[in-house]
Amino acid sequence: NKSPHCHNGRFGIVHLFEWRWADIAAECERWLGPKNFCGVQISPPNEHRIIDSPDYRPWYQRYQPVSYKLDSRSGNEQELRDMVERCNKAGVRIYADLVINHMTGGGQGQGSSGSYWNADSLSYPAVPFGSGDFNGRDVCNTGSGNIENYNDANQVRNCRLLGLRDLRLGKDYVRGKVADYINNLIDMGMAGFRVDAVKHMWPGDLQNIYSRLKNLNSRYFLSNSRPFIFQEVIDMGGEPIKGTDYTHLGQVTEFKYGKELGDVIRKNNGQRLRYLRNFGEGWGMLRSGDSLVFVDNHDNQRGHGAGGYGSILTHADSKMYKMANAFMMAFPYGTVRIMSSYSWQRNIQGGKDKNDWIGPPSNGGNTKSVPINADNTCGDGWVCEHRWRQIYNMVSFGAKSQNEPLRNWWDNGWQQVAFSRGNKAFIAFNNEDREMDVTLQTGLPAGTYCDIVSGQNGKGNCSGKTIYVGNDGRARIQISNRADDSFIAIMV
Numbered sequence: 001n002k003s004p005h006c007h008n009g010r011f012g013i014v015h016l017f018e019w020r021w022a023d024i025a026a027e028c029e030r031w032l033g034p035k036n037f038c039g040v041q042i043s044p045p046n047e048h049r050i051i052d053s054p055d056y057r058p059w060y061q062r063y064q065p066v067s068y069k070l071d072s073r074s075g076n077e078q079e080l081r082d083m084v085e086r087c088n089k090a091g092v093r094i095y096a097d098l099v100i101n102h103m104t105g106g107g108q109g110q111g112s113s114g115s116y117w118n119a120d121s122l123s124y125p126a127v128p129f130g131s132g133d134f135n136g137r138d139v140c141n142t143g144s145g146n147i148e149n150y151n152d153a154n155q156v157r158n159c160r161l162l163g164l165r166d167l168r169l170g171k172d173y174v175r176g177k178v179a180d181y182i183n184n185l186i187d188m189g190m191a192g193f194r195v196d197a198v199k200h201m202w203p204g205d206l207q208n209i210y211s212r213l214k215n216l217n218s219r220y221f222l223s224n225s226r227p228f229i230f231q232e233v234i235d236m237g238g239e240p241i242k243g244t245d246y247t248h249l250g251q252v253t254e255f256k257y258g259k260e261l262g263d264v265i266r267k268n269n270g271q272r273l274r275y276l277r278n279f280g281e282g283w284g285m286l287r288s289g290d291s292l293v294f295v296d297n298h299d300n301q302r303g304h305g306a307g308g309y310g311s312i313l314t315h316a317d318s319k320m321y322k323m324a325n326a327f328m329m330a331f332p333y334g335t336v337r338i339m340s341s342y343s344w345q346r347n348i349q350g351g352k353d354k355n356d357w358i359g360p361p362s363n364g365g366n367t368k369s370v371p372i373n374a375d376n377t378c379g380d381g382w383v384c385e386h387r388w389r390q391i392y393n394m395v396s397f398g399a400k401s402q403n404e405p406l407r408n409w410w411d412n413g414w415q416q417v418a419f420s421r422g423n424k425a426f427i428a429f430n431n432e433d434r435e436m437d438v439t440l441q442t443g444l445p446a447g448t449y450c451d452i453v454s455g456q457n458g459k460g461n462c463s464g465k466t467i468y469v470g471n472d473g474r475a476r477i478q479i480s481n482r483a484d485d486s487f488i489a490i491m492v
């Protein structure tokens with residue numbers, strides 16, 4: 001349950017946030033497979049609430065389940081099945097986002113598959129869940145019925161997160177319904193799951209649900225393979241509930257990673273690149289094998305969740321963002337997740353983005369498909385960070401070097417660092433406000449290498465910088481602080 005089941009020579013999970021299933025299927029075949037990506041995190045596939053006001057079809061409606069019918073803003077069940085099959089055939093794994101802590105917030109209506117729901121009477125007949133299937137006053141003792149204090153572990157797990165109707169996961173019937181939903185996805189060929197809001201569920205309840213899960217589908221996976229589980233727990237320290245409360249059950253999202261890495265690359269609070277030498281466990285983070293890491297996610301790129309605007313890097317800070325992603329993919333720590341976003345107009349007032357709710361590019365609420373431009377970038381408001389050369393080439397770097405040890409660390413004491421992964425790959429960063437020109441041990445065999453950051457290594461011609469490694473393994477590394485990208489990466 002801690003293995004993402006990547007095919008050999010593949011690396012990295014990309015979150016295709018709010019993409020349609022049909023587009024993901026095509027992306028597996030035309031891009032993710034050929035570029036050595038391991039897998040895709042998809043948006044929640046189940047029926048969700050449809051919100052028209054005050055926010056019109058916000059992205060967050062998908063975090064309010066109405067039923068476990070596989071009919072959502074990203075497509076219907078047939079499209080979902082087709083996607084899973086085509087991605088598996090392209091060698092790309094699929095991980096679904098599971099929202100199982102709760103159903104909707106207050107109100108009533110019809111969900112994305114047309115199912116009726118009523119939060120006031122706790123009625124979700126398309127599952128069916130009724131009033132006895134939710135936590136209530138018997139277990140939650142706050143005045144509002146919502147979580148009011150994160151320092152009280154009981155209310156974090158027994159009361160309502162943001163008013164969302166809190167499922168009684170201690171109950172056998174509820175556990176069974178949730179497990180049936182997940183097993184349906186496993187049978188279809190999914191490789192695993194991101195589990196939402198795990199802090200708000202008891203470890204024992206999750207253990208029970210996970211123990212009901214089937215092995216992965218033997219059509220695509222070795223027999224007896226268990227689903228890969230990565231659990232969303234925001235643990236920045238200072239609360240009674242810790243990420244390590246859940247590491248015996250699967251991996252856990254390490255939110256310190258993106259915050260600290262953002263602070264280092266922004267040079268906040270006197271941070272220096274050289275301090276990254278022992279990044280990860282050395283900085284008080286989870287054990288590498290327990291940790292799912294990312295520069296930003298769909299919450300903190302818009303001020304939800306945790307991290308803060310002054311720290312978290314996103315596609316909007318592109319130069320620093322590419323550096324952060326490159327470091328993450330080159331450095332040996334955690335399972336790597338890359339964010340793939342759509343753009344929206346930020347409008348921060350009083351520390352809050354007034355536009356943080358804006359949903360994916362759409363025609364009247366129907367999510368648009370993703371058009372691909374001649375230069376391989378995406379159109380129509382889809383950012384497609386995973387199609388930025390500096391990012392997808394680093395996926396290849398990670399794929400090639402992931403089993404090699406960190407070697408040849410060098411730094412200038414401040415904002416210049418370099419290291420190799422064994423004798424397979426080498427990377428150097430210049431985050432100073434001046435040029436870098438040093439001769440370094442790369443660990444690589446002698447030869448002429450093509451920098452995969454500034455260009456592409458085609459058949460016999462390199463459109464990027466050329467780097468010459470001598471017989472002694474050393475190379476002259478020149479990086480301008482004013483270049484589009486102030487780092488270089490080479491590999492055998």
Ligand code: AAO
Binds near residue numbers: 106161
């Ligand atoms: C929407 C509306 C709400 C409305 C609700 C119900 O926005 O106003 O009440 O519907 O009608 C997403 C959106 C929500 C949305 C929800 C449902 O983000 O705005 O609510 O869909 O549509 C906590 C959870 C964490 C959660 C995060 C957002 O622990 O699990 O809040 N993330 C997931 C998803 C997310 C989704 C949900 C869960 C719900 O990724 O997309 O919500 O399914 C502290 C705690 C954290 C806590 C944060 C935020 O963090 O530690 O556990 O996260 O607060 O409340 C520093 C600290 C850090 C602290 C942070 C913020 O960084 O170091 O610990 O400050 O104070």
